[in-house]
Amino acid sequence: MNMKYITNRIKIHFLLIVSAMVVLTSCNKDLEQFPVAPVVQGTTPTIATLLDGADLTIFKAAVTRAGLMPTLAAPTLRHTLFAPTDAAMTASGLSLAVVNAIPLTSLVPLVQYHIVPQTITTSSIPSTFPNFSYPTIFNPAPPLSALLRLNTFPSTRNGNWVNNIPMTATNITAVNGVMHKLALVTAPPSRYVWDRINTDADLTLFKAVIQRGDQGSTPATNLQGIMGNIGANLTVFAPSNLAIKQLIFVLSGGLVPIASPDAVFIGFINSSLPAASAKGIAFYHVMGVRAFSNNFPTTATSYNTLLNSAIPTHPGVRLVCTFTGPGVSAASVKGAANATASNIAINPTPDPGGTSDQHFLNSTLHKIDQVLLPQ
Amino acid sequence: MRKVTSYLVTFLLANIITIAAIAQNVTINGNVKNSSTNEGSGAVSVIVKGEDIGTFTDDKGNFRITVKKLPVTLLISSVGYELQEVTVSDASKTVEVSFKPTNILGQEVVVAANRVPQKIMESPVTIERISAANIRNSPVASYYDVVTTIKGVDVTTSSLTFKTPTTRGFNSSGNTRFNQLVDGMDNQAPGLNFSVGAIIGLSELDVDNIELLSGASSALYGAGGMNGTLLMTSKNPFKYQGLSFLIKEGLMHTGSTSQREPSAYHNWNMRWGKKVSEKFAFKINAELLQAKDWQGRDYRNYQRAATGGSVKAGTRATDPNYDGINVYGDETTAEIRSAVLNSIAVQAPWLRNFIDTLNGGAPINVSRTGYTEKEVTNPNTVNFKLAGSLHYKVTPHTEAILAAYWGTGSTVYTGSERYSLKDFKMGQYKLEVNNRYWSLRAYTTQENAGESYNTTVATRLFNESWAPSGGATGWFSRYSQTYLGGRLNGLTNDAAHSLARSTVDVGRPAAGSAQFIKAYDSIRKKPIKDGGALLLDKSDLYSAEGTYNWSHLTGKWVDLLLGASYKQYVLNSEGTLFADSTGRIKISEYGAYLQASRQIMDRVNITVSGRYDKNENFKGRITPRATALVKLKENVNFRVSYQTAYRFPSNQQQFINLAVGSNVRLIGGDKSFRSFFNFGGNPIYDYDALRQGNIVAFTPQDLKPESLSSFEAGLKGLLMQGKLLIDVYGYYGTYKDFLGRKVTVQKIGGGTIALSDTLNGYRYSIPVNSTDKVKTYGFGLGIDYRLPLNFTIGANVASDILKDVPSNFVAYFNAPKYKANASFGNSGFGPGKRLGFNVAYRYQGAFLYQGDFATGNLPVVQTLDAQISLKLPKANKSIIKLGAQNLLNQYYYNAIGNSQIGGLYYLSFGYNIY
Numbered sequence A: 001m002n003m004k005y006i007t008n009r010i011k012i013h014f015l016l017i018v019s020a021m022v023v024l025t026s027c028n029k030d031l032e033q034f035p036v037a038p039v040v041q042g043t044t045p046t047i048a049t050l051l052d053g054a055d056l057t058i059f060k061a062a063v064t065r066a067g068l069m070p071t072l073a074a075p076t077l078r079h080t081l082f083a084p085t086d087a088a089m090t091a092s093g094l095s096l097a098v099v100n101a102i103p104l105t106s107l108v109p110l111v112q113y114h115i116v117p118q119t120i121t122t123s124s125i126p127s128t129f130p131n132f133s134y135p136t137i138f139n140p141a142p143p144l145s146a147l148l149r150l151n152t153f154p155s156t157r158n159g160n161w162v163n164n165i166p167m168t169a170t171n172i173t174a175v176n177g178v179m180h181k182l183a184l185v186t187a188p189p190s191r192y193v194w195d196r197i198n199t200d201a202d203l204t205l206f207k208a209v210i211q212r213g214d215q216g217s218t219p220a221t222n223l224q225g226i227m228g229n230i231g232a233n234l235t236v237f238a239p240s241n242l243a244i245k246q247l248i249f250v251l252s253g254g255l256v257p258i259a260s261p262d263a264v265f266i267g268f269i270n271s272s273l274p275a276a277s278a279k280g281i282a283f284y285h286v287m288g289v290r291a292f293s294n295n296f297p298t299t300a301t302s303y304n305t306l307l308n309s310a311i312p313t314h315p316g317v318r319l320v321c322t323f324t325g326p327g328v329s330a331a332s333v334k335g336a337a338n339a340t341a342s343n344i345a346i347n348p349t350p351d352p353g354g355t356s357d358q359h360f361l362n363s364t365l366h367k368i369d370q371v372l373l374p375q
Numbered sequence B: 001m002r003k004v005t006s007y008l009v010t011f012l013l014a015n016i017i018t019i020a021a022i023a024q025n026v027t028i029n030g031n032v033k034n035s036s037t038n039e040g041s042g043a044v045s046v047i048v049k050g051e052d053i054g055t056f057t058d059d060k061g062n063f064r065i066t067v068k069k070l071p072v073t074l075l076i077s078s079v080g081y082e083l084q085e086v087t088v089s090d091a092s093k094t095v096e097v098s099f100k101p102t103n104i105l106g107q108e109v110v111v112a113a114n115r116v117p118q119k120i121m122e123s124p125v126t127i128e129r130i131s132a133a134n135i136r137n138s139p140v141a142s143y144y145d146v147v148t149t150i151k152g153v154d155v156t157t158s159s160l161t162f163k164t165p166t167t168r169g170f171n172s173s174g175n176t177r178f179n180q181l182v183d184g185m186d187n188q189a190p191g192l193n194f195s196v197g198a199i200i201g202l203s204e205l206d207v208d209n210i211e212l213l214s215g216a217s218s219a220l221y222g223a224g225g226m227n228g229t230l231l232m233t234s235k236n237p238f239k240y241q242g243l244s245f246l247i248k249e250g251l252m253h254t255g256s257t258s259q260r261e262p263s264a265y266h267n268w269n270m271r272w273g274k275k276v277s278e279k280f281a282f283k284i285n286a287e288l289l290q291a292k293d294w295q296g297r298d299y300r301n302y303q304r305a306a307t308g309g310s311v312k313a314g315t316r317a318t319d320p321n322y323d324g325i326n327v328y329g330d331e332t333t334a335e336i337r338s339a340v341l342n343s344i345a346v347q348a349p350w351l352r353n354f355i356d357t358l359n360g361g362a363p364i365n366v367s368r369t370g371y372t373e374k375e376v377t378n379p380n381t382v383n384f385k386l387a388g389s390l391h392y393k394v395t396p397h398t399e400a401i402l403a404a405y406w407g408t409g410s411t412v413y414t415g416s417e418r419y420s421l422k423d424f425k426m427g428q429y430k431l432e433v434n435n436r437y438w439s440l441r442a443y444t445t446q447e448n449a450g451e452s453y454n455t456t457v458a459t460r461l462f463n464e465s466w467a468p469s470g471g472a473t474g475w476f477s478r479y480s481q482t483y484l485g486g487r488l489n490g491l492t493n494d495a496a497h498s499l500a501r502s503t504v505d506v507g508r509p510a511a512g513s514a515q516f517i518k519a520y521d522s523i524r525k526k527p528i529k530d531g532g533a534l535l536l537d538k539s540d541l542y543s544a545e546g547t548y549n550w551s552h553l554t555g556k557w558v559d560l561l562l563g564a565s566y567k568q569y570v571l572n573s574e575g576t577l578f579a580d581s582t583g584r585i586k587i588s589e590y591g592a593y594l595q596a597s598r599q600i601m602d603r604v605n606i607t608v609s610g611r612y613d614k615n616e617n618f619k620g621r622i623t624p625r626a627t628a629l630v631k632l633k634e635n636v637n638f639r640v641s642y643q644t645a646y647r648f649p650s651n652q653q654q655f656i657n658l659a660v661g662s663n664v665r666l667i668g669g670d671k672s673f674r675s676f677f678n679f680g681g682n683p684i685y686d687y688d689a690l691r692q693g694n695i696v697a698f699t700p701q702d703l704k705p706e707s708l709s710s711f712e713a714g715l716k717g718l719l720m721q722g723k724l725l726i727d728v729y730g731y732y733g734t735y736k737d738f739l740g741r742k743v744t745v746q747k748i749g750g751g752t753i754a755l756s757d758t759l760n761g762y763r764y765s766i767p768v769n770s771t772d773k774v775k776t777y778g779f780g781l782g783i784d785y786r787l788p789l790n791f792t793i794g795a796n797v798a799s800d801i802l803k804d805v806p807s808n809f810v811a812y813f814n815a816p817k818y819k820a821n822a823s824f825g826n827s828g829f830g831p832g833k834r835l836g837f838n839v840a841y842r843y844q845g846a847f848l849y850q851g852d853f854a855t856g857n858l859p860v861v862q863t864l865d866a867q868i869s870l871k872l873p874k875a876n877k878s879i880i881k882l883g884a885q886n887l888l889n890q891y892y893y894n895a896i897g898n899s900q901i902g903g904l905y906y907l908s909f910g911y912n913i914y
Helices: A003-025 A054-065 A069-073 A086-091 A096-101 A104-112 A193-199 A204-214 A223-227 A241-251 A262-272 A275-284 B002-020 B132-137 B143-149 B336-347 B349-361 B455-466 B475-488 B493-504 B514-524 B651-655 B672-676 B687-691
Strands: A079-084 A165-174 A177-182 A234-239 A301-303 A317-324 A327-334 A363-368 B026-034 B045-048 B054-056 B062-067 B072-077 B084-088 B095-099 B127-131 B153-159 B162-167 B179-182 B207-214 B228-234 B242-252 B263-275 B280-292 B301-303 B310-312 B333-335 B365-367 B380-395 B398-414 B418-435 B438-448 B540-549 B559-571 B585-600 B604-615 B621-633 B636-647 B657-660 B664-667 B684-686 B706-719 B724-736 B739-746 B762-769 B774-786 B791-803 B818-829 B835-844 B847-849 B856-858 B861-871 B879-885 B904-911
Touching: A054 A069, A054 A079, A054 A086, A054 A096, A054 A104, A069 A079, A193 A204, A193 A223, A193 A234, A193 A363, A204 A223, A204 A234, A204 A241, A204 A262, A204 A275, A223 A234, A223 A275, A234 A241, A241 A262, A327 A363, B026 B072, B026 B084, B045 B062, B054 B062, B072 B095, B084 B095, B127 B132, B127 B143, B132 B143, B132 B207, B132 B818, B143 B153, B143 B162, B143 B207, B143 B835, B162 B228, B162 B398, B242 B280, B263 B904, B310 B856, B333 B336, B336 B349, B336 B475, B349 B475, B365 B475, B418 B455, B455 B514, B455 B657, B475 B493, B559 B651, B585 B651, B621 B706, B684 B687, B687 B739
Parallel strands: A079 A177, A234 A363, B026 B095, B179 B228, B664 B762
Antiparallel strands: A165 A177, A301 A317, A317 A327, B026 B062, B045 B054, B045 B072, B072 B084, B127 B207, B153 B162, B153 B398, B207 B228, B242 B263, B242 B904, B263 B280, B280 B380, B301 B310, B333 B365, B380 B398, B398 B418, B418 B438, B438 B540, B540 B559, B559 B585, B585 B604, B604 B621, B621 B636, B636 B706, B657 B664, B684 B739, B706 B724, B724 B774, B739 B762, B774 B791, B791 B818, B818 B835, B835 B861, B847 B856, B861 B879, B879 B904
C-alpha cells in the first residue's frame, strides 16, 4: 500500500463524507404549519338570483325598486331573506302595480324588514317560547343610533314562522345566505303599543287602569312609559272596555251598571280602585317577552308576567292556542284567579284594524274578553 | 477560631518560605521549533528532569531557565507533540529543539473531574475537553459553539450571542441546572439567574481549554450542577505570551429565505500576554463583536395558557384573537361579548339575541394588533469584552492573580418572555492565590441589566400609550361597536372583525416611524415599577473559596482534598424584578467538601467525595459521590460512579415578583409573598383544575432544593496504537423534588371562586416542588480516529430519555432522543503542512420543546459547518481561515420562539495563534 494509494483513498472518503453531510443537511424543515383547508365557494346562486324564481316576481320588483338588489347580490355579505311569494304579496294588498306606486319611504322599510343580516337557517331558530329576536337591516331612526334596528321574530314552534307569518318554503341556500318564503308580508311596525292603547276607543278603560296604576311614578319607570319605549319588548293582553266594565260591575257590587257611560267607569277606576290594585292588574296583563299567538303552546302552560317582578313566585298566566290548518284559530290566556280563560279575539289584520297579533315597535297586543285576575 | 486561623497562616507561610529558599545559578537559553513548519513553538513546557524547576517557551519558541548546575536533562513537552529529552551540558550555547508534532489521541490532562490534574483517559467520570487547538481548527465562528460538537450536548440558541448548552436534558434559554465557571468563577448573572456564557467571559484568544463534566457534579462544584458543569480556563501569561490578534469578517442573512438584507459580521480579538520576569506577568484581552442578530420570526398563532400553551391554526387575518409567537402586544386580549357587547345589549335590548348568537354563541376573543420582533427589537447585537490580569509568583509554586473580566453587550434572551438585553454589563473581579497544595479565591460578580427590557411588556404598554384598551372610548369598545355595526350590515364574521381592526387601528404608529420610536423608547426606558418595561437589575455576588490538597502528607494512604466556599447574593432590582422595592435582598450560602481517593490493587482507583451546603433560606444538604476507575489494560479504563447533585431554588424562584404577558404574575416561593398577597385571607386555587370546573384550594408549601441521584458507567479506550479513541457511557438518574411552577388564581376582592375568575381573577405562578420522581437515562458513544497524513475523523451519538413523567407535569426536558455529530478534518497537510480543513455535521432529533415562553414541536435539525485554513509561512503562526457555520444556510431553531439561525460565512486572519 503506497502513499499515493492512501492519498487517493482519503480523497475518495473525503468526497463521500462531505457529500453525505451535504445531502443529509439540506432538508431542515421550516416552521410546522397547520394545513389550511381550501375554501371552495362558488359565485352563484346569490340571494339576488334566488329572486328570479317565478313565484317571487313582485317581491323581486320591490327589492329592485328599493335599491337593495346589490345588497342581496354581494358575495361578501351574509343575509337571510324572508321573501313573500307573489301570492303572499297579492294577499297583503301589494300587487306589482302597488309596489311600483307606493313611495320609497314606505317600500324600502318594507323590504328591509324582510332582510336579516346573518345566515339563519331554520335549524338555528329555536323552538323555545316565545320566539327568537333578530334585527333586520331596517333602522327606523338612524339619527337616534346607528345600531338601531327593527327586529323580526322567527320561531320554529308549531311550524316555521316569522312573527305570525308562516314560512312556506325554507332553507333555500345561496352563497351569501339563505332565503325562506313567506305566506304573507310581514309589515314593519311603526307605532308603539301605547299609541294603540292611547287611541283605541275599545281600550279606553284599560288605558285608565294603566294610568291609575302609574299614579305617583315617573314616566321613565311607569307602565305607560315602558309601553312607549323603543327598548321594551312586550306582550300586552288588552281587556276590551266591556271586559273591564264587567269587572267593575262586580267590584262595585252592581252599583256601576254595565250600560253606564265610559266616563263613569273611568271615574270609578280613579276614585274607587286603589292605585296599587290598578297597577297590579295592569302589570298582570303584560309579559316581558313578545309572543304572537302562534308562539303559544298548544297545551296550556304558565308564563310570567311583569307582576312577577314584584311577586317572583306568582304563577303567572296560562296560555294556550289551537291551530286549524296552518293558522291559529283560537287562543286564550287565563289569570290565576279567573274561573275561565280570557279569549283572544282572533283577527290578525295589521294594526289598527285587528285584535290579535297586533305588532308594534315594542310589543304585540292581543285583545281579550275578560280581565285577568292575579288573585 | 482565631487560634486555628493563626496556625493555618503559619502553615501556609511555611510552604511559601520553604519553596522560596531554593537557590539557582546557571541560566540556559533555548528555542523550540515545530519540525514541520520550522516556526517557534510557544507555550511549550520545559522542565528540568528530576527537579522541581520549569518554564514555558514564549511565542517565538524561546525559553530561559536557570538551574543549579550542569549537565541537566530538559523535558520538552506539549500536547500534540512528541515528548523530547534534551541533555544540556553547556549553557553558553542556545539549545535548539526540533519539536515533532504527533498524532496520538488521549494525551490531554483534565482538572475538572476530580479538581486535581489527571489524564483524561483516567477520569472516573464522563468528561470532555476542548483545547485551544480544537477551537483553532473548528469551523464555527465562536469558540463557545465548539461545545455543541461534544457528544451529549444540547444547545438552546436565543440569539447570535446567547446560547445555552447542557447535557442530559432539561435545557432552556437560561438554564439554571448547568453551571458555567470561568477561571473558577460562577458566571451566572446573580439577578437574571442565567449563565452569560460567552457574552461576558473569555475572549477567544484567551481560551486555554474548556472542560465539560456531563451530568451531576454538585459534589465538587456545589449547588446547580444538576446537568453538568462547564469550566472555561484562560491562558496563563507565564505560559502564553506575546501579542495575538484575530480578525473575523463575515456575512450573514444571505439567500432567498433570509430575515433581512445581507449584513456584515465583525469579530475582532486581541490578546497580549507578557512575562515581565520569572515572577511577574500580565495579560490584556479585548473582543468586539457586532452583527445584525438572528431573529425570532415564528409568527404562528399561539394558544397562550398559564401552563403548557400550544401552537394553533390561524393568522392575524383569520383569527381576531391571533397571538403570534414572535409578535408582541397581541397578548392583550379581551372577550368582547362580556366586556362590551353585553353592555350594548342592555342599552339596545333589540340586539340581545343578535349579540347572543354572534360567533355561534361562542366567546368572541379579540387581541390587540401586535408588532413583530423584527419591528420592536434593535437588530444590532454588540458584544464587547475586556479582561486583564496581573500574575505574581510569590514562589515558583505560589502564584497570586488579580484579574478583572468585564463585558457589555446587547442581545436577546428568552425567559418567560423575549427580553432585549440592551447595554447589559457584567464584571467579575477576583483575587486568587494558587499553590501546588492549596488555593484561595475571592471574587465578586457585578451585574447591571443596563437598558434591558421585556419586549412583550414594552409592546403591550406601547399599545396602551397610543390607544388605551379599556374604557368607553377604549380600543376594545370601539372595536366591538364597529364589529357589531359590521355584522348588522351583513358583513361576515371575518369581514366584520377585519373592518373593526382596520377602523380602530387608524393612527396606529408604524414601526420605525419617529412617533413609534419616541413612544417606544419612553416605555422601554421607564422602570417596570413606574409603569414601564425597564429592568433595573444591579444584583451582585460575592464569593470566597479555598481548597487544600493534603496528598503530599497523606499520599501513602490516601489522596485527600478539602475545600470550603461562601457565597452571598445581593439582589437589587428596585422592585422591577424581585420583591425588593423596600431594600436589597441578601442570600448567603456556604459549603465544604472532602474528597478521598486511593489506588488499590494497582488497577483500581476509588474516589469518595462528599459536600455539605447550606443556604440561609433552606435546610443544609449533603451530596455524596463515589467513583471507581478500573484499568482493564493500558489506556483502556472502565469507570463507574454514583453522583448526586442538587440545586437550591434560584434567586428568581425565591424572590421574583414580575407580571408577564399572559396576565400571570410570577412570584417567588418565599413565605413573605403569602402574606403580601393575602393568601391567608383570600385563598388561591389551582388554575388548571378550575378551568376544568373543579375548585381545588392550593396551599403554598415551603420550597425544598431539587436533587438528582445518578449512576453512570463508561469505558474509555485508546486502541490501534493510539489512533482510535473510543468513549462510551450510560447513565440513569432520578430527580426528586423537581422544581416547577404552578399557576393559581385568586378572586379579586375575595368571595367564592368561580370559573369566570380564571379570566378575571389574579393569577399567580408559584414555584413548587413536584412530589413525583422523574427519571432519565441515556447513553453516549464517541469515536475519534487518526487517519494517515494527519487526517482525522470523528463521530459521536448520544441519547437522553425521560420516563415516568406524571400526566399534566411539564418537565421542560427539552432533549431529543438522539443527537449526533460527525467531523472530518486535517489540521496540517500539503506543502509545509500549512493547509487545514474541517467539516462538521450535526444532527438533532425532533422533540417537544417546552418553555415558559412557548411550547411546540421542534423538527429535526441538521447543520453543516466547514472551514479551510492556511498557515502563512514566516509570519509567526498567522492563519487565514475561510469558514462557514451552517454552510447550507438551512435556517433552523432549537427552541420555540427563539431566533432562527441561518448561515454565517466568514474570513478570518489570526496572528500569533497558538
